[in-house]
């Protein structure tokens with residue numbers, strides 16, 4: 001579906017690599033489709049015992065492609081694969097491992113809340129600028145993030161949108177370890193391979209017991225409705241235009 005996402009199965013690990021480094025792995029609709037397909041394959045293909053998510057270049061991902069958002073805010077229609085990707089993340093029963101370097105923006109951070117093991121390079125920066133973009137957080141992060149790190153920290157991440165560095169993210173409990181950038185892939189790969197040696201049935205049940213998939217999906221549905229409304233707002237149009245024009249947004253003349 002997209003040549004900007006590479007999927008490879010080796011020794012039971014389905015490695016899913018975002019491969020759009022010139023745009024910091026910003027996610028287009030087709031890329032979301034490829035990610036959704038990979039997660040569906042992981043559930044169906046008995047050879048897959050763990051999934052490893054990673055990104056090429058200096059960033060994990062800059063989040064949703066802002067040009068795509070701008071098109072939607074101008075009225076573009078069509079299937080949005082992001083919904084299928086998020087639903088598949090919520091329903092995933094296979095272990096998900098993430099290797100994160102550089103920027104992990106928006107969904108680049110919120111998807112980590114659905115991963116079972118997260119490894120950060122020292123360069124990692126978790127950024128959730130939903131409010132700065134006049135949107136609301138997604139991927140059930142409005143529930144999962146405060147639950148994980150507490151309301152005060154979660155609110156600051158969402159409302160101020162300031163980057164959280166690797167050590168801070170680790171101290172918040174958002175990751176399992178921080179490693180040197182040149183060790184990141186090997187570390188995450190070794191963890192994924194270790195999981196392939198564990199009894200899959202037991203891993204699947206353990207994950208199901210630790211996560212309330214139905215509650216997560218219900219929160220995603222609530223977020224998604226408001227997110228879609230916000231995408232069409234004058235505030236969001238200003239935010240996307242400002243990014244395209246490489247200037248700060250000016251919300252001062254727009255009534256909320």
Ligand code: COA
Nearest residue numbers: 022023024026062063064065066067103105106107129130
């Ligand atoms: N959508 C589309 N293009 C993006 C993008 C995004 N989310 N993020 C980065 N890019 C593009 C830039 O427009 C630029 O393209 P160009 O070379 O054609 O001008 C290229 O990727 C490199 O980005 P740049 O901003 O020069 O890199 P940087 O290292 O200075 O900053 C980020 C990296 C990720 C901090 C910055 O690009 C950014 O804030 N991006 C927007 C992130 C965002 O708001 N995502 C949505 C979350 S919901």
